[in-house]
Amino acid sequence: MKAILYIGHGTRSKQGAAEANLFTESVIKKVKHPIQQLSFLELTEPTIEQGFDSCLQEGATDITIVPLFLLAAGHIKQDIPDALAPLIEKHPNISVTMADPFGVQGRILDAIAELVTIEAEPFSLNDSILIVGRGSSDPSIQESFHSIAQGISQRLGIKEVHVCYLAAASPSFQEGLDSICEKASGRIIVIPYLLFAGLLLSEVKKEVKKKKKQVHSILLTGALGSHQVIQDIVIEKANGKENASAAASH
Template identity: 35%
Template sequence: MKALLLICHGSRTKAGTEKAREFAEQCMRHIDYPIKEVCFLELSKPDIAKGVESCVRQGATSICAIPILLLTAVHAKEDIPGELQIQQERFPHIEFSYGKPFGVHESISSLLWERITESTDAFKEKSLILLVGRGSSDPDVKRDLKAIAAHLEENYKIPPIETCFLTAAQPSFEEMLRLAGWGYEQVIIVPYLLFPGILLGGMKKAIAEQARETGQELILCEALGYHPVLQEVLLSRIDEAQRQRTVV
């Protein structure tokens, strides 16, 4: 019997955990697997081991594990595969396959455009868009966020886009926000985050301080959240994992 295991990152807050679980459960409603479970890499429960155990207890003979992560970094490349390898050794009779994070996908540009146009109905002559990722020491994160920004620029007539990061990568959000204070009337800030949370709170504080100092129009868009586009991307990642049989 086939099982689908969606692996979320986890959150230090109860609200963050619940938002992630709700996102995964909304997606799973449209996925035809007899067994479907949600688990977390860290900080929240159940962990991956408990998620696998639940699938096995329900009669799974194969488990397709998909990371609910926006970009490919150490969690997707090492941490989750390492834990799944441990579970493979615990349950050698189970066939495991492992999918990709959302990553770079053409469809995501339409979701970003929607978030931008929800927040403003007119660009000014001197406008800038900041696409803000969480950040990682993995260079693939910088490459992929730039590729996502490039898709957005190609598909829509918009102001120039710069990418930046909240943690562990350069340029930082604070640095790019300060630089944008020179010469731009309007700065549209697009958080490349699945859910609002502690990081978004820090962004709001920095934006409010700069708005007071410069008088610029600083517009903060909503986080991505659950959206049919991300559901579509998730379905494609599940299909890829099943077809390619990428084992742990």
């Protein structure tokens, strides 16, 4: 029997965990498979092992892993496969495949442009955008964010689009925020490139609120998980409309 195991990042934030659960509950209603479970890589239960075991207890013989991750960094390339490896070894008769993370997709960039438009239209040529990524030491992440920044710039017609990171890459969020505030002649629009609320988004909100005391024309958009297109992508992955690869090979 076919099962879907969704894997979120996990968070110490109750609001973030609740958002991930609500998001997945909404997806589950639109996916055809009878066995569907949500699990988390860290900080939140159920764990990947608990979610995997739950699928087996419901009679799963074929499990598709659907990671709720925007980009392919260390968690996708290393941590999730490492967590799955002993489970796959323990249950060699269970077929396990893993869908890709979302990656840089035109429709995600369209969704971000729409979110920004709702929050900040009309735009001025003097406006600036700061995209805030989670961050990773994986160089492919910075390449991805370069593409994301270009795509947002093209869609919104704003030339000044910059990227910063909350961890493990530079410039840091604080450096990026300070720099754009010093140079901007128009409004500043801050886009957190995060799926759900959590401690990272809380940190962004706190710093933006502090900056508002000095720079009044600064706006912050919401997390990306609120947009329907993100849910649509997960539904497609769960329904097998995108290619999945053997989890053991990741």
